[in-house]
Amino acid sequence: MSETSPNNEPSHSQAHPPAGSLSSDQRAAYWSRNIRLLVSLLLIWSVASFGCGILLRDWLDQWVMPGSSFPVGFWFAQQGSIIIFVVLVFIYARRMNGLDREFGVAEDED
Template sequence: MSKDKENAKAYWKENLRYLTILLVIWFVVSYVLGILFREELNQFKLGGFKLGFWFAQQGSIYVFCILIFVYVRLMNKLDKKYGYEEKED
């Protein structure tokens, strides 16, 4: 296998690992915390709202937006590591 193909395969494998980790985090925040553990979290308050309600309504959206920025940063590092970064004119 050529060096370019090995490089691309390693790049894609690392990219999928990042995606899996970030999607698991989002799933835990939105589904597990917002739905499954809602009653337990509702014992606490955040900004005057029950924490379970907050995760279901706002928390998962905030975490998703943060994960987008984390993914962009990780991908920029990954692009640079494997030599795929965008070249400026």
């Protein structure tokens, strides 16, 4: 739903001044790594909320969260999905900062 194909780069993009100091191949590699990372994180995002919290809720509700009386689906809808969202955003920030350094496009420290 939220992904647009990354493969629609027009052929004449080679002629553009490079962003940062990257060659166009490096830029494409950087971008496809970014896309791969965010697709996998968004997959987890949708499984946690739309999956466990909504579509699979009735089925999951037959169990309770260990040590509490939360039905599992209900817990995902009101607690679990939110906790997972927070973790996903930090994982993204961390992994992207690593990717920036790997490609030498991290911003300078002050």
